[in-house]
Amino acid sequence: MERILEIYSRLRPAKVFADIGCDHGLVAELAAKNALAEKIYITDISAECLKKAEKLLKRFIDVGTVESVVCDGFSGIEEPVDEALIAGMGGEEIVKILSSSAYRCERLVLQPMKNPEKVRAYLVGNGYKILEDVTFRDVKYYDIVAAERGEDELSEEEILFGRTNLAERPQAFIDKVKAEIEDIGEYLKNPMNETSRAALTARREKLRGIL
Missing domain, CATH: 1.10.287 (Helix Hairpins)
Incomplete structure (x- = not known):
């Protein structure tokens, strides 16, 4: 559960929030319980996998706070997303999802399971400023990156290891x-x-x- 709380703590209030590839929907549940966004989308490419999150979030889906969408990445969301979470995927898959989106979110929280350097490089090369980039532990080691629209540059070492990690x-x-x-x-x-x-x-x- 510590991993879920670490991810959730990086989210900020938003009008529209999307949990892309939401798995069990635990982060989205925290966001809904705490009214973090006016509208929350949970998505997964698999309808079967999405059922777990739909069951957990049923009361929020019933009142329209949460909407469940079977889609690849952002493709099934028909309105701009202010903040998005993509967690539990490889860095290459996260980059693929972001690069195929028709629009860019104002804020991103990303938790790659591997290849975090590819996520960092993509962000600074595509109009994002990295706000925090840190390693934490919950049995395993995880990297989490929070970014917002803006200009940024990273050194080779910062791309490899994370600017926050090296500084702090x-x-x-x-x-x-x-x-x-x-x-x-x-x-x-x-x-x-x-x-x-x-x-x-x-x-x-x-x-x-x-x-």
Whole structure:
């Protein structure tokens, strides 16, 4: 539940909020209970998967506060969305959803399960300013990125690791870096070609430079 609360805490009041690929709908439920938006959309590409969230949010759907839409990304939402959440997907999938949207939300909260660097690079390259970009832990390590429309630039290291992480060095981020250094050390004990070995060694040195 801590992951859900971490995600929810990054949301801000909005006229229209969309939870894209909403899974069980737990974040949308918190948003509805706290009247975070006048209108809340929950979406999923699978009608079967969406049923879980529809059951949880039935009382809000019945009064029209929440609307359930079976669609890919934003494609089934017929009005502008002020703030959107996309969580629990890979970074490449998140970028695909954002880049295929006909409009850009004013604010985004994104929680990629992998490849967060691709999300960061997309955001600053497509008219978004990153407000917060931090690692947290709830059994596993997770990255969360909050952004709004605006201009921004990131260094190579900030794209790789997150600007907030590098500036504030939260404990979860430091622990994640240490864990990856240990993992790479174990991988390097195995037979591999020189190209792979060089890439892993370079990655380890970059990580060590953070500590």
